[in-house]
Amino acid sequence: MASFFEMGGYAGYVWPAYAVTAVVMGALLVASLRTLRNREAELRVLQQARPERPRRRQTPAAGNAEAAGDA
Amino acid sequence: MHRFANPARFLRLAAVVMPWTAGATVLLIAAGLFFGLVASPADYQQGDTVRIMYVHVPSAWMGLFVYTTMAVASATALIWKHPLADLVAKSAAPIGAGFTLVCLVTGALWGKPMWGTWWAWDARLTSMLILFFLYLGHMALVDAFDDPTRGARAAAILALAGFVNVPIIKFSVDWWNTLHQPASVVKMGGPAIDPSMLAPLLLMGVGFTTFFVTVLFLRVRAEILAAKIRAIRLTQVRGQGVG
Amino acid sequence: MTRKQRRLYFVVLGMLALGAATALVLTAFNDNLVYFHSPTELAEKGVPPERRVRIGGLVEKGSIQRDGQLVRFRVTDMVNAVPVTYNGILPDLFREEQGVVAEGKMGTDGVFVAADVLAKHDENYMPKEVSDALKASGHWQDGKEGGPKE
Known part of the structure; x- marks a missing residue:
């Protein structure tokens, strides 16, 4: 097991490479999800404030997509 | 193309596709990590150090x-004026x-022990x-204008002009003497990689692609919502002006 | 012609013009875009001493002599070879018959004094057992891979 982490003496290069990949891809995913959630919340507030807007017709589609994303 | 240019239709498609691409990403990258690091x-x-590959x-x-x-989305946006194409280009850039940053950093981490240098010009x-x-320029340009359509058009032109760089990257190792070695996987006469090493490489490659599709759809959805928010705000402002 | 067609032609023509311009520029600057020169190119062109250049090729078999930190070896492209001296730490991949790029100056005595030595590796990846098996069966292509291209 110890030899697995040593990576043949190249642990100082192999593990940082995987760490950088994980951090960048994780940050992309988290930032994208967070933006989406914020916009969904903002849109909900706006639509509640003006329920007579014709845009209301599109709410079910957005609602479905949101539900699937949460699942 | 026109079928998917409709935002509501895109949202329905994304809702169906995303759980699958997200699941595939988890499975493919888990398998890629196992074969790449262990097996x-x-x-x-x-x-x-080959595992950095x-x-x-x-x-x-x-x-x-x-x-x-x-570039394809930008051309579609410029020529056919599909509103979704601009959103796809904007969402893809970050x-x-x-990925390009990961490529550069991991390349440096691979180059130092093998070539003897972090970087070579x-x-x-x-x-x-x-x-x-080019990616950073696109991200800056798309938000540089108050009018989003103007930003989108400027960014689309940059994306298309910058596309000449793509074949240069691919063939640079064939056209010029480079420190970087030539292609191993996509080359005439088949890959020069042992099957035991090709497997994790391809697993990760497909896994990264499904990751891209998943995150792209998330971001395009967020952009569609942003457009809706802008439209509502605009009608509110107008409504106030009239009343 | 519809507006869409006009925009389409405009984009296609723009891309073609840009591609042609790029190709011309790259061809014109070809000498500056290569990372290193082969020993044959250096011999043909002649390099003024005190000008910093990079030479690339294979480390000639049996040419490595170590004298403490000082290393002497010859860089070959199978046609011409250049003797090189280098005082410093070599990369892990520095081996006989492996690709190498040396950066430094050509001495008046015809010996290249390297300030930096980088290893170049080839595009073949395989486990050690496979390379041993290839060598044992005589299918190993010695010196053919890993070197600089012509």
Whole structure:
């Protein structure tokens, strides 16, 4: 097991490479999800404030997509 | 193309596709990590540093693939004026920039022990750095105007002009003497990689692609919502002006 | 012609013009875009001493002599070879018959004094057992891979 982490003496290069990949891809995913959630919340507030807007017709589609994303 | 240009239809499609691409991403990357780090041998020359290849090369592929996606979306937006195409290009840029950054950093981490240097100004490395700057330029330009359509058009022109860099990156190792070695997987006469090493490479490559699709759809959805929010705000302002 | 067609032609023509311009520029600057020169190119062109250049090729078999930190070896492209001296730490991949790029100056005595030595590796990846098996069966292509291209 110890030899697995040593990576043949190249642990100082192999593990940082995987760490950088994980951090960048994780940050992309988290930032994208967070933006989406914020916009969904903002849109909900706006639509509640003006329920007579014709845009209301599109709410079910957005609602479905949101539900699937949460699942 | 027109079928998917409709935002409501896109949202329905995304809701169906995303759970699958997200699930596939988890499975493919888990398998890629297992084969890449545990179940594959060290290279006869490069020892265990060859394992850096399983994140370095797929992220390089993605850097080029995402840019190509962005260029196609930009051409579609410029010529056929599909509103969704602009959103796809805008959403793809940060993902491509991320993959290109990963490629550059992991490449440095691979180059130091094997070549003896973190960086060399050879044609392959330099053209990849230019790709990274093209992504950053696109991200800056798209938000540089008060009017989003003007920003989108300027960014689309940059994306198309920058596309000349993509074949340069791909063929730089064939056209010029470089420190970087030539292509191993996509080459005449088949891959020059042992099957035990090709497996984790391809698993990661497909996994990164499904990751890109998943995150792209998330971001496009967020952009559609942003457009809706803008439209509502605009009618509110107008309503207040009239009343 | 519809507006869409006009925009389409405009984009296609723009891309073609840009591609042609790029190709011309790259051809014109070809000498500056290569990372290193082969020993044959250096011999043909002649490099003024005190000008920093990079030479690339294979480390000639049996040419490595170590004298403490000082290393002497010959860089070959199978046609011409250049003797090189280098005082410093070599990369892990520095081996006989492996690709190498040396950066430094050509001495008046015809010996290249390297300030930096980088290893170049080839595009073949395989486990050690496979390379041993290839060598044992005589299918190993010695010196053919890993070197600089012509």
